[in-house]
Amino acid sequence: MFQRVFNKIIGFYKLSSNMSLPLIVILGSTGSGKTKLSLELAQKFSSEIIGADSMQVYKGLDIITAKATKDEQNLATHHLIDVLSPTEEFTVVDYRDRALNIIDRLLSENKIPIIVGGTNYYIESILWKILISEPGSVKTNKPGIMPNNDHELSNEVLHKKLQDLDPVMARRLHPNDKRKVLRSLEVLYRNGKRHSDLLAEQQTSEGGSSTGGALRYPNTIIFWLQCNQNNLDERLNKRVDLMIEDGLLNELESFHTQYNANRIKNEIEPDYTKGIFQAIGFKEFHKYLLLSPEERKNPEGEKLFSTGVADLKMVTRRYARKQTRWIVNRFLARTDRQVPPVYGLSTDDINKFDENVTNAAIEIIESCLSGTPSKYNPLPKRINVKTFPNSTADTNRCEICNRIFVGEHQWAAHKKSSKHKRMAMKKKKEGEVAK
Structure with a gap:
């Protein structure tokens, strides 16, 4: 009954104000209450939940991956949980393609999709037009195909091959990251364009940025479940x-x-x-x-x-801290990309979860649906926060330690490390002795 009434209301909003249904994304560190909020919103709006967790897509290890229990999953339809055997390979592009199909179907059925999970690059792949489709999934008239023996080549030979064909991409990838090197070569063979050129086209397209392409679903609402670090620990x-x-x-x-x-x-x-x-x-x-x-x-x-x-x-x-840094870095500290509004909801007091989290989220969604202002404001930008370098950063070779690092963040951290300093001192002493 509620779903029929809800669909009529949604239809009215679409016709009267040309609004589209929002895509709901629930972010937060592990243990912050994401599952609880997703279930309550799904029941309130007769929505369906799409998992965004790279471990929960696999069958098994339900406890260690903190999946919603079977009883909880029965409260609302869940997608992309327990869909793979533990030995199957599953890339972020595989996830994106499956998730987008589900999202678009739900929107066509006047249902609000709810994305919930802690795998950051899964969520980014949905929100922004980034990444290149898996080789073979894009129809092309280009004759190039992946040579059969490429998979048998050594890491060094493969990386040299990528350097010759796509030097920009080769500088971004570690020579030992065989999977990514092979993928870049396959993208070139299948599309007839260099991987780096395709990524550059995304970045320079309308709404694109140095991080990637434009926002895929402009009417997106992001809820960030926040918790004091000591309480969360x-x-x-x-x-x-x-x-x-x-x-x-x-x-x-x-x-x-x-x-x-x-x-x-x-x-x-x-x-x-x-x-x-x-x-x-x-x-x-x-x-x-x-x-x-x-x-x-x-x-x-x-x-x-x-x-x-x-x-x-x-x-x-440690992982919870990493998730928090990613949210700040990718949403609040970026000034060069389209970012949906991010609403911070405190989960410090579990006894006030309904008041501080659930009810606030419901009010924000209902305000979006009705086109009226919400009494809650999204979080402001954090302009002074130092952002992490993009994944497009070049590789750097440390001649002292004979190691390669991808991106300025790793490179800067290595140069400050005690191990690098010890090796530098050792080489210096050996040089003095040789003289």
Whole structure:
């Protein structure tokens, strides 16, 4: 009943004021309450939720990836959660293409899409016209195709090939990042244009910026769930303890047995840089999971368990800080790109979540739908905040350490590092001795 009335109201707004439905995006550090708000808004507006989490797209590890429970998922339709097997490859472009199809369908059905998740580059791929479609997904008359033996070439040879064909892109990619180097070559072969030229076209298009293309959905509302860092740290520590109580170790052990045990038996190290194996928590308990049930009960096993818990809490807190920096950097500190309004909602007092978060968000959405001013104002720009360099920055080689760094941020951090200074001092002394 509500949906029929709601659709009529939406239809009226569209006809009377030529407004389009908003796209709702819920941002915030892990543990800030994003799932709770998404469920309440979805039920209020008969909307559907689209996950934006690079780990939750995979089946399994429900506890460690903090998925909405099955009961919670039954409260509203969820998309892009539990859609892949743990061993499948899934790129940000794959995510973007699937998500855009869902968003456009929901909008055509007069439903407000709600994007919620903590994977920042997933959210950016939806909001802005960035990235180039996967090779083969764009129809072209260009005859070029990827040579079959390119995948077998060494990292050094592949990067040299990219340098010859697209030197601008080659300077942006680490020579050892084989996947991205191959992708740039495939983009060139499939489209008949250099990857760097296609990205430049996006940036110079109407509404484009140094960060990428124009805003894809101009009528977007962003809710940033904010929490005092000390409060959030305490909340995240308790969250890890609750995960342990809920059976986190059994979940990790079962997954480890299914996907890692055979690799280790054959002396193949598990790769914690791909797919769901990147999930925070898996790597932290790696040594503990290698122990037998008997070994886990002895002092060494207990020590490894305690270390795993402490490490999990630490990396979770660190990840939350990283998410906050990204929000400030990509939304509030940018002056050269189209950015939707960002509304800050405090989650410090859990007992006042409805008052400070849910009700405020509902009022903002209803004001947007009715075309009337909201009593809440979006957050101001933070002009004086130092932004992180864009991903288009060049690579830098440290001749002293014989290492390559992508972007000025990494390069500046390396030059200040104690390791670099020690190597520089060592080389200096060796030079003096040689004289």
